[in-house]
Amino acid sequence: MSNLYSNIGKRVPKLDAPDKATGRARYPQDLTLPGMLHGKILWSRYPHAKIVNIDTSEALKIPGVMSVITAKDLPYRNSGFMKDNPPLKRDKVRSLRDEVAAVAAVTEEIAEAALEHIKVEYMELPGIFDPEEALRESAPLIHEENKNNLVKMKYKFEHGDVEEGRKHSAHVVKGRFKLHFVTHTCLGTCCCIADFDSKGKLIMYSPSQVPFLHQKDMADVLGMSGSDIRIIQPTIGGAFGSKLDLYPYEIICAHLARIAGRPVRISFTRMEEFCCTPTRQPAIIESEAGVDADGKLTFREAHIILDAGAYVSWGPTIPYVMMNSFSSLYRVPNVSFDTTIAYTNNIYAGAFRGYGNPQGTFVVETQMDELAELVNMDPLVFRILNSNRPGETTPQGMKVTTCGLEECLKRAAKGINWHEDRRGVTGKIRRGVGLASFFHVGGGARVYRSDGCGAIVKIDDFGQVTLITGSSEIGQGSETVLAQITAEELGVRVEDVKVINSDTDIKPWDVGVHASRTTFIAGNAARIAAAKAKRKILEMAAPEMGLQCDELDINNRFIYYKANPEKRVRFDKILRKKHFDYNGNIIVTEHFYDPPTQRQDRNFKGNVSATYAFGTQAAEVEVDTETGIVRVLKMVVADDVGKALNPMLLEGQLEGGIAQGIGYGIYENLILDKGRVMNPTFLDYKIPTVNDMPEIKVEMVETHDEEGPFGAKGIAESGSIPTAAAIANAVYDAIGVRIKGLPISPEKVLKALSKK
Amino acid sequence: MNKISLDLTVNGQVYEISVSPTLTLLDILRYEIGLTGTKKGCGTGDCGACTVLVNGRAANACLILAPDAKGADITTIEGLAVEGELHPIQQAFVDHGAIQCGFCSPGMIMSAADLLNRNPNPTAEEAKNAISGNLCRCTGYIKIIEAITAVNKHE
Structure with a gap:
């Protein structure tokens, strides 16, 4: 064909x-406009404190400083999904990444020096850093206008009858999973330039991945019309979801430019990138799943606890997608899913490739393996038995048209030599293989009125x-x-x-x-x-x-x-x-x-995407039982891509996604201690280097989707979704212990082995 | 702070400049000379995005202070292509899909160029060693290794 x-x-x-x-190629950092100033932000000194007074007079006296702004200089308008985030904080700070003041100066060095001359008087408040503790009655309030620290967002989904499903189960598994903080680490740090023209129109040179939403959000927060804002996107040095929201630094940059009357650039240092940008949404997931005596899934029940951080960005909306992992990955007749989302004094979470699906899939696929073992089936056979099929409608009303999941499972298993006996390997190094699949939108996602x-x-x-x-x-x-x-x-x-x-x-x-x-x-x-x-x-x-x-x-x-x-x-x-x-x-x-799709109703049912993507990853790992170190030897990815329009770029998306998945699974961990990022350098926050990468084999399953352009489906996030789950299952195969939190670090492996 | 004078050669061109001694070679290249192809990914020598050739060998420009750049012969990403024709390693990165967002590419390519200057037919292991100090968040490195090992293989 x-x-x-x-x-x-x-x-x-x-x-x-x-x-x-x-x-x-010109990235925002490479652009200089005539007369351009450099902006710098003063971040909060405490994770939770009242701002008693800010004195900027000394900073203003420094030669080369053109303007110093605080909340007083800005209109009373907030940004963020729940409009709870003032671009510059007014009376209190709620996390260590809170923006307190900002400077525009003729050089970056002068701007930075000026920050040290801004005197801020704080009154420290007790902080809260755990979402479950944040919901206790005695917890200090993070947003005083609320009665408690509960974020007023709820994702509750019910389908069928979970109790009935439980009754018909031959086996039930139950677990509590802890998903951690990780961060995008785009190689190009956050950077934008704001410039007003003589008619008062704002030109933003911005790395946004959603420029039209950005334009609208920017207009709302600045009190301008969207038509007066022009977004120009220079070459973008990585995004992966991190540039899906409008952030205070961009709004501050516009205000500095307006007040100074000159273009202003704000460019983050690597440390700011680590400490002051959103993370992937961490989660605590309590999940139960059942299987009947024939190996058919009977039910899934999940309760999700999310730490929003101090403000609501896109992070707390990820249950919208995570719900799909529980309701629609493999055929399950009864599903119950709900969420509790809390404010804390941690840095806030955002969107990151996969949007809740990597977290959800880690849980679903770990429990699939546990169920297979209980019902005494090969994990591959068990998955094929429960696989999604073309023509079915999932519990959330998602209409599966083309679906190559069964073939993906078979090809991934074949690629990893699934049936090879690795138990013969004894001694301190053990080998194992694991499988994990994914379900994700592949034909857009109608989350706004228009898609x-x-x-x-x-x-x-x-x-x-x-x-x-x-x-x-x-x-x-x-x-x-x-x-x-x-x-x-x-x-x-x-x-x-x-x-x-x-x-x-x-x-x-x-x-x-x-x-x-x-x-x-x-x-x-x-x-x-x-x-x-x-x-x-x-x-x-x-x-x-x-x-x-x-x-x-x-x-x-x-x-x-x-x-x-x-x-x-x-x-x-x-x-x-x-x-x-x-x-x-x-x-x-x-x-x-605009695709022929529906928005979901209040019960989270509706066909949001014009088609759905499926795929399976198989991991082969080696575990050193003395050091606890896990090494991924090989990954096979088989994706239902619809049609590979450009196989080279498609491989690149999958290989890069897997690299991020390996990072998520075994290496990366943004460590927060009382709201403070403890490892804000590449030296201490380890993303995979070339030496950490296994061989990757990419298999494309072409199902020729009728609605897709030349038959194609969307796949760009998929590489990252099932990787951590496949690795965790391979680790179990190798050493017989289940690690229910990420990353699968040597400490966790050794601890689990000692309890075995 | 008192400025110091230094001369250095960048891509065959001699520059005489007067800069603060705390300025790094990276800042000199980007802001004094105006060659923005060399990227700043961290400023602490951890990511390799600022890799240039200093007297023929790959080095992190962000770790070299102005006084240490005195008299140095520097090649940056802008100096690799000759008369508009891409250097073979640049062409290989393009042809093999080794570039996505591209922010790490200049540094990655300079590390690879250093390797190929010394070893025109590297194995995959040698290629990995050469770029082990260059971080990429997009590609998973697979196509980068393919590109480096393919440069001088003529089939």
Whole structure:
């Protein structure tokens, strides 16, 4: 089938790679505007304290300091999902990353020096750092306007009858799992530039992955109209969900620029990146699951306790996705899921690749292995027995159209030599294998009223095609895949397509980069806009060639007669002729694609995505029983990708996702002590280096989804989702102990072994 | 603080500059000379994003203070391509999908270039050693190793 296409299914290098390989790509840190000042933020000294007084007079006297601002200089408007986060804190601080004051100066050094001359008088308050303790009656209040520290958000889902399911169970497992703090560590730290033009319009150079939501949030918090805010996205040095929310530093940057009357850049140090950006949402998960005597799942029941931190960013909304892991991964007839979310004085949590699914899948897949053992089945056979199937509707009302999970399970198992007997290996080093699968949205996610993306196709007199897409390039390769889709639809080459995607004044609206949606949603928008352009070209060409429109097609830049391909004309020639003819015309077409999906109702039921992605990872590990060190030897990933539009970029997404999954599973741990990040350097917070990476084998299962562009599904988050679970199951296979908290550190392994 | 004068060669060009002695080579390159291709990922020598060649060998520019850069011969990412043609290692990174967000790429490529200068046909193990001080958060390194080991393999 692949030879049907000239651009689809090809290993096309990323269009932006040459600029990135030569140092030409410009990240926010690389940009300097005339007259630009440098902003710095004064962070709180305490995790919980009243602000009694702030004296900025000494800081203002320092030569080169242009402005110093505190909450008094800002309108009374909050940011954040629950509008609970003042950009600069007014009367109290609630975490060590709270913004107290900010300086703009002619150099970064002067700005930094000025911070030391801002005198803040605090009255320290007792802090609370554990979500369960935060809910006790005696706990100090974090937001005084509330009666307690409970975040007023609830995700409660019921399907079937859990008690009935329990009654019919031959075996039940129960566990309490603890998922920790980890952080994105984008190599490019947070950095933005704010600049006001002479009409008072704000131009933000921002690494946002959701520029149109950003524009709206920024307008609300600044008290401006969205049309007066232009977001320009320079090259983005990594995002992974970290740039899904509008953060106080960006609002502060705009205020500094407004007050100083000059452009201002704020650029985080690596230490600020570790201490003052959102983490992945930590979680305590109490979960029960059952199986009948035949090995069929009977029920799942989960209670989730989340530590929001001091403010609500996207973190506490992750149950929306985590719920899917419990309700929809494998077929389970009875499900109960609910949440308790608490404020604490920790740094707050945000979105991170997988959005609650890595946490949920770790629990679900650990318990799948436990159940398989109790019912005396091979974990692979047990999973296949309970696998999702095409045509089914999950308890949350998600309609599974294409589904390759069973094949993914088989191919992952085959790739890891599942049936090889590793028990012969004795001595201190033991080997084991483990499996884990995932269920995730693969065709967008209708979490807002619209899940759409706009696309404009324009073709110039020389045959150069420009795709103006609402979507954003954050390194994942969307612009390349969109160029392939556009080229394929139009009958031109990838190199004929230029992609414009970084300016909200130009590009049409899009929700943004989240939920693995860009290839699917922006891809369909581009494809349909390109199809409209093609139709228009053929309509122009038909009278010129003395033929009917339907008798013509375009391939490799030529319009040709389908019955006799020898009869052909270069399409740019037709475009020029029609452009300069009397009553001339040019090619500009557009499409706004909004998928045929529903928002979930109050009971969290609804078909939110136009298709769903599935996949399995198999891990082979080695555990040193003397040191407790776990080493991943090999990972096999088999994903139902719909159709691999660009296998090279797809492999890159999966390999990179797995690297983050390995970090989450065995290495990374952001250690907080009384709200303070104790390891804010790459030396102490270990992300995988090249030496920590195993061999990775990627298997693509193509199910050709009917709604997807050329059959594709979204997969960008999936690499990270089941990795930690597969490793944990492999560790159990190797040494016979279950580790129910991440990371699977040597300490945890040794402790578990000593209790065995 | 009193400034010091120094001359250094960057990508074949001699520069005479006067800077604070606490300035790092990384800041000199990015802000004094205006070559922003070399990235600052941490400033403490942990991530390798600022890797450049100093007298032919890979080094973290963020750990070299101005006085130590005196008279040095520096090659940055901007100095690898010749007359607009990508250096083979740059081309290999492009062709093998070794670049995603790209922030680590300049440093990664300079570490690889140092290796290839000394060892044109490295094994995967040698390639791993060469970039073990360069962090990447996007790719999982698989395609980076593929790119480095493919540069001088002609099939």
